[in-house]
Amino acid sequence: MTTETGPDSEVKKAQEEAPQQPEAAAAVTTPVTPAGQGHLEANSNEKHLPQQDTRPAEQSLDMEEKDYSEADGLSERTTPSKAQKSPQKIAKKYKSAICRVTLLDASEYECEVEKHGRGQVLFDLVCEHLNLLEKDYFGLTFCDADSQKNWLDPSKEIKKQIRSSPWNFAFTVKFYPPDPAQLTEDITRYYLCLQLRADIITGRLPCSFVTHALLGSYAVQAELGDYDAEEHVGNYVSELRFAPNQTRELEERIMELHKTYRGMTPGEAEIHFLENAKKLSMYGVDLHHAKDSEGIDIMLGVCANGLLIYRDRLRINRFAWPKILKISYKRSNFYIKIRPGEYEQFESTIGFKLPNHRSAKRLLPWMR
Template identity: 80%
Template sequence: MQDSASNSKMANQVRPTPVVNDLCFVIKKNQRILMNSKHVDNHRETDDMSDLTSPSRNPKSPTKGSKRHKMSPFKVTLLDSSVYEGEIEKHSRAQGLMDMVCEHLNLLEKDYFGLSYLDADTQKNWLDPSKEIKKQMRNTLWHFAFSVKFYPPDPSQLTEDITRYYLCLQLRDDMLSGRLPCSFVTHALLGSYAVQAELGDYDLDEHGSDYVSDFHFAPNQTRELEERVMELHRNYKGMTPAEAEINFLENAKKLSMYGVDLHHAKDSEGIDIMLGVCANGLLIYRDRLRINRFAWPKILKISYKRSNFYIKIRPGEYEQFESTIGFKLPNHRAAKKLWKVCIEHHTFFR
């Protein structure tokens, strides 16, 4: 009996009162709320960090390790004398800029064209498309000219009208600058096709009597030449601009200096000559007359050393040994430039 009473008394002492039960429930509930609140806060911290690190939401705070590319402005003078301006990544290769220009011009047959610049000696140099622009430019200003680099021997094989159009513009510039010399008759003929391509059929009411004076075909253009151009132009009624450009190119390609890139040099006897690079090979001129021609298949090797330029010639039908011909260029840079132009033409037209 004493044991039972004792046990009952102890049980009464241990059993929690209702107030204590309520207090325990509140504590546990608050603990759960705190845990859930902490869990939510953790998610909020993660979301907040995402907002800070996401470049799409906050572009002013780039991710760790990102690098902003430095841009360089450029200007490219096009064949119609307009200027294409923009910016390109500072370490871009020249091919990237060439692609931008051709896309701007909607030009697909871009292999015939290139970008050139003038060096400190005002000598024309071609950008190497495989190299970075900044490594080729000694001048801090990136000013270039877009022009024809490889003149097609047969322009009729060009597939795009726009390509023929730009080739015509280049040849008109060559004629005007004197790089493509031609006779009075040829100047008039090519000029008349150029006018037909630009203006269409002759219209007395629209064109008047001196409309041709707005065009420039020759270095020293005369009134006599302009009158002859107008006479020919009046006969082209019904000729489309595309047909006029084809006729222009078919006559221009027959000229002896069509597509010839000239370089000053001296022969083995110290006589001044000009070396011409074109689609067919290497040409030698003296006093504006061609005195020799080496076709690309006949040339075995092209090299230079210091200011000397060499070509190794394949033996002829009645010759036993190869022969090497040397030329003296103004300096080392001129020799290297000629060597590179020859290599590029040989590779393109072989």
């Protein structure tokens, strides 16, 4: 075999390889040519810039799109239920209930509370609506299936305490301050006066004729202001309520006292009202029916000073809160553990029998 060398051989070799290059380029790329041009002519003497091969990129892009489409198809096949259920879950999470609260002035406040919300949420909404800052004296009550009043526990979910619907509540005073003059807000004294007026009208807070007239006159001064002969004519207090069995004699006495209060502001009238109301023996006392250890009917009175025992409307015993060590109940029995006295060595436990288990359980929140 002979090998040709020299310039002629190089030219011949270049001519043999030149047709292969366009074919290889055509196999790899398909460049876009301007209109009017046919095909590219290969010239071995010209230097061409290297052309990028876009086919692998297009293939990889197609593969990525295919992968994503397959992944999307897979997700659509495997997770349609999740996509449909998630809005329902969100809706359940924010389900709310309508709460209607009867306020101390007999008006109603309505609001929405999340069904899983606690009692504190509703109580805060009511206090915010009333612009009330001294919240500790107040609470919310509701009636159970037995029409018995229960306190709404702020630390528990509302739906676990009240079973019936709609959710109706009442905003009331829970703890009566021993000295109302220590209240700092006028609005707090105003709501306390409204509560005490309701207690007097319903007979929960018994009063004598003289006390009814005195408290009634202060209530008129706070509500109507100074007596005006042109405006206040005839029996101008007949539409106001002061006592369970209100008489014309009582109304006349109230008007006589009201005429002497000229210059007294509504705030001052409310303070005078509270100062006289707190002197009543049943001020701030909540009564519960019970029996003693001998089966005799008694009443348990819960107040700010302690636990009071009544028989035939007369107080027969009193246990101050510092003297009570423990409060408990078992079934329908209610127990208090008493601290030993000065000449006693051991603690003593006194039991009371209430009408049923719910009554015993219902008594605990009053003592917290």
